[in-house]
Amino acid sequence: MNVRKYLATMKSAAAVWALCTTCAFAETNIEFIQWWEPEMPAGALRGIMDDFEAANPGIKVKLVSGPYSSTRDQIVVGAASGTLSDVVGLDGAWVNGLSKQGAIASMDSLMADAKYDQSQIADIVKVNGQSVMFPLASFVYPVFVNLDMAKAAGIETMPTTRTEFAAAAKKMTNADKNEYGWVLPLALQNPGGIQNDVMSWVWASGASMLKDGQPDLENEAVVGTLEYIKALQDDGVISPGIFAKKEQDKVEEFVNGRVGMMVDSLAHINLIRERNAKLNFGISALPAVDGYTGKRGLPYASWGIGISDSSEHKAEAWKLVEYLMSPEVNGRLVSIANAFPGNVNAKPDFSKSDPLFEEAFKIFQSGTLANEFVGLPVAEDLMRDMNVEVQKMFDGQQTAKEAAANTQKQWLVEFAK
């Protein structure tokens, strides 16, 4: 009897163990590396992941979060060692290198298997014809204008053309009072100033720095933009210290009322309000060349998403990507992040956001997203090369034409690799 009882207990234990093991095996854990969690309100991204887990029993998501730069380094190292997380938060500037390294997977087959409607995606970033990244949330860069400074300078309307912008910047400048019309950050640590504050002028006028996927920096639009910016410097309307100025310095000067206008991310609206609640400012699309009537290119930075090629759970990873890109979840995520959606059907709720977001959304809808650095090889290095050449131009060592030609030479070398 005792033996029977013992055997029965053993059988039950074995059954429970087998059941637990089956459950454990049935559960798939995927990692999601990104830099977004620290930039969102506490628990916001985790909340979305919890909802995903509830909707997809058997998949657990582990968030691997950190600041932007350390996340980038982690991704580079993970890509090299084959230990990259299943789902990867991507910046357009990294995509080409990671793709060439074979670190991020093409999502074409996953989309085909899932019969995914690609038309709902605002932009699909491709490298060598393979879809490797979806911009999940986009942060548009309009021109921020200090309305009080503008009013004091006698400026009634937001500048819409380059001529109007230059005139407004000139009027707002009063060097004796440390007030300047515009601020341009060209520090070399993060050469993003080239993308956001220099080349954005080219894209705003519908022009391009590429031709057939190759550098085309000696074209009239690029050289003209460099000449325009140099003219602003010669007029003394740019806040001094350009070569050592970082993006945060730019925002700081605007917050303190030392500059009248800046090109900046919408993501900074809340920050500006927090730092100086009394600052009266507005936004407008980046001015275009005089006479331009086409759609305005809107420079943007994005939170991109992709899947690691070394992932053993690509199907589950795709489910998470699909979930985050769905209209409802995408709308919810961008509403929290104060960004614009990656899904064209998503409807962000700006009712609780700053009124400027609604205005920005109109600018977003009337223009087109433009950032030609997305998907380029060693994009950050390209920006740095150009940054150095633009600095030489500002330093009087070369003309705008020479700066463009020298950058072109360096870029061609990078593109040929």
Added chain:
Amino acid sequence: MNSANDILMGTHAGMQKPSAPKSRLRKQGMLSYKTKKRLVPFLYVAPAAFLFSLLMLFPMITVFRYSLMDGAIMKKNAVFVGLQNYVTIFSDPVFWQSVGQTLYFTVMSVVFHLLIGLAFALLLNTQRIDPTLRSILRVLYILPWLFTAVIIAIIWRLLLDPNGVINSILIALNIVDFKVEWFSSTKTALHALTFANIWAGYPLYMVSLLAGLQGIPKELYEAAGIDGANEVQKFRYITIPQLMPIIISIALLDFIWTMQVFPLVWMTTGGGPIHATEVLSTYTYKLAFSSYEFSLASASAICILIMSMSVTYFYIKHQKAR
């Protein structure tokens, strides 16, 4: 100690029968007693050697290996290319500019660290200053040493901003009549950066030299005074020779450390404007984490290692001589 020896020799009570004769115990085991005895020192240093190999030697060898490969880390099938990466960086004019600027930055920093550190140490050692004031000065002078590189970079970025305090003072005193762009001008950036580094690093010298000054026997000065030596002569013939071993030691160490300074340079100028403050550490960093050229970055890192090791050689020689 004895217990450890016993274990290593295999003679611990727990391992052998207590009653067994010693000669029999020695014969037991695979190794002879002599061999075991010879192995003892190696076993003592084994943990340290293992850690050194794991944390220092292995990364160094790996970096050296990378420097001989094409597309290390980034290519799955990186191939051996010999010294090609070294040829590439040696033919880059920015590399040589970085070498020159690294040497300027390092030599100026070491020289001024020494001069300022020695001056402050002498000031804090003198009996002519009120003890309370001396204590306050001691705290004030050591402050830069307590700040991290990030704080130092922020402080000097703010102070040397075109609209910063330094410019305001200089303009108010009519020394300059325009806003100097200290970190943003190719003419001033390297000097401004070196200045910030000098400010951040002199307290090491000050503390070390102060300790050295306090250790100089007073009798030497008394004897020199009796012989008619003046203050300058006492300084030249007693103070400096007495401090020389400390000066050489910290100067050599400072030279090695300063040559590798990265955070301060990166956070103030990032190697710019243009390449005006490019030093070997920023040059290497950009190759690795901006261009993703890890092989070239490794070659550059090996060059820094060789330069540091050449100074280390003198340091070790000096230490042996002492």
